Amino acid sequence: MKTYDWIVIGGGITGAALSYELTKKGFEVLLLEQYGNHALQNATRYSYGGLAYWSGTTELTRQLCAEGIDRNRILSQELDIDTQFRELDLILTVDVDDDPKKMAAAYSNCAIPPRLLSIEEACAIEPLLNPDAISGALTVKHGYINPQLTAEGYCQAAIRAGGERQIGRVLGFIQEGDRILGVKTNAETYHSANVVVCAGGFSRQLLKDAGISARLYFTHAEVIETPPVDIQLNTLVMPAQMKRFQLEAQASTLEIDNLWDEPGHEPVPPILDAGMVQFKDGTIRLGQISRALTDPSAKIDPLASEAAIRAQVGKVLPALGKLPGTWHHCLVAFSHNRLPIVGKLPGVQGVYIFSGFSNPLVFVPPLAQRFAAHCAGEEDPIVDRLAIAF
Template identity: 25%
Template sequence: MRVVMVGGGAIGLLSARLLAAAGVEVCLLDQGAVGGESSWAGGGIVSPLYPWRYSPAVTALAHWSQDFYPQLGAQLLADTGIDPEVYVTGLYWLDQEQAAPLAWAAREQRPMRAVPVEAVYRAVPALAKGFSQALHMPDVANVRNPRLVKALRAALTQMPNVTVHEQCAVSGFIREGERICGVHTSAGEMRGDRVVVAAGAWSGELLRSLGIELPVEPVKGQMILYKCAEDFLSSIVLANGRYAIPRRDGHILIGSTLEHVGFDKTPTEEALASLKASAVGLLPALADADVVGHWAGLRPGSPKGLPFIGPVPGHAGLWLNCGHFRNGLVLAPASCQLLTDLLLANEPIIDPAPYAPEGRLG
């Protein structure tokens, strides 16, 4: 089998790696540099920000992926020498209503508990004063997403049955009868037995050329980055919808905005001021630190954050793995394994029905 993978973010890269490991020939295409869009721009928390607010279908993907991430990081380091830095720090939710989260954790058997706020201040002395209650999950990790996509790219270069075409924009699909058998690109036709659309926020635009209304749209998010001492922040902290994520080397990410402005990725002064205020509201010492990075990315927004994984009805050969909204990095390992299982007619890791495009497209 030959698969054309449209999109080289974390979803496309990991899907390509799993399919190629199973012996499939993969041609991966990206309109820019692989991993250069949402996968590079995100924060890399290996958990939904508010996991109790999501459907059981999103939760199933998240839990499988969370449990798999340490193994994935170790595999990529061994294979490529590039460490994605799957860094287990835990996560504190501050001044968060507690009944629903704790009920969710008990039902899902996840290790969340209410902790005295004094214990939080002992663990995170840089935290701003004034918080009154906290929830804690000790096993939440973050992954250094730019290094994750770099490692996945390097892993693919070692696989003889994978070709990667960057700066290769897809303009439409090759259709023979009812079957999709390839794509038209800026570098010519690329044909395959299956075409997988994993193009993130651009997936809906691509499918519109076939008359398919895929409810995936760009949702802009802006982030800022500080550089602090390595021991400045020991855990992810989240309050009022904003979070601080520590990297091992002392970089601190603050995010993020949620903006419906189409495909505009321009960082704005308004967002910079808002994110700085959130940073200082969480960690007052950041008032004296310099912002060393400020950027924007486009999330692939979808109804209820539920991705589309599986074949497109009425278009034989066309498959989707897209629409992960705010949780692409969180859900990637499970989403890509599920796609691989379905494409190769293997027993799927989880029930694929909730993610099926059938009945969810216009």
């Protein structure tokens, strides 16, 4: 019976990057994912692909942003796959009822503060904008990758380096007393010295079933994906007033933490942030609605959600609101403080967590490197700090 040094649960960008970095350090690594790459239904699959490397507001997040954009610039070469990295203009639209100058001031502590634009300047950069729907906008250079291709690049690089990947739905841990000894899936049982959970929105339930608590939560995120279209979107468009972060802060307070262990609750109302991005193949992703529903299998009305997304998108970019497209839904993990949950879980041996990223495509690459080096015996103050934080 083979025993691995590490089992990584979850084949999204977090698990894929971490399995690669652990394998590079010489560990025997098994990556477990529920779906094959072409059937992914996770947050990586439906991500906008944005790299908000400009958005760090503290010493820690600025350092991770700087390391993250540096890693992303070389990943295509290192992983031997085209991640489709590029930099484009991000347009942050300011609602007609909001003051553009006040909105710009709210971003003033970012590592690279966005520049304030008049309505005319914003429409010159993105001609598809509806000038009557905004009072102005902010702009900054924003990184972009294809997240699905990048995750698969990490997986294939890990396999070439000697790692393994298996498809299976994780049912639980192999546990003796206070020690985790491996993982049970619907197809097989695997043994390991260490297990790291990178299962996104499913992580909390997986840990809870083993009697492990962590301040990790999830939203049900909803988007519309179009087929390739002739319309050309020049920029990534997002609202300057991002409601998702407010929802996450309100839904993760200690006072309501216990609600997340019971299905059927919605601690805070849903939000809709009207964002749009076009991929290199011509497809456009429109969204997104975020719902804090405590049941990971909660049923959502796709027709009502699609209508709401189209109505809001159509106000800002009228040409996009009626494009053909398909509604999709996934779970997105988040923490209580917008910092990722990284490190060894207290109270049980052999289990770690690597999840809850608010800026995943920027933070994951450098933190996966740091985490793997830390596991190999190297000191890392950032990993230590994140472990203490949760």
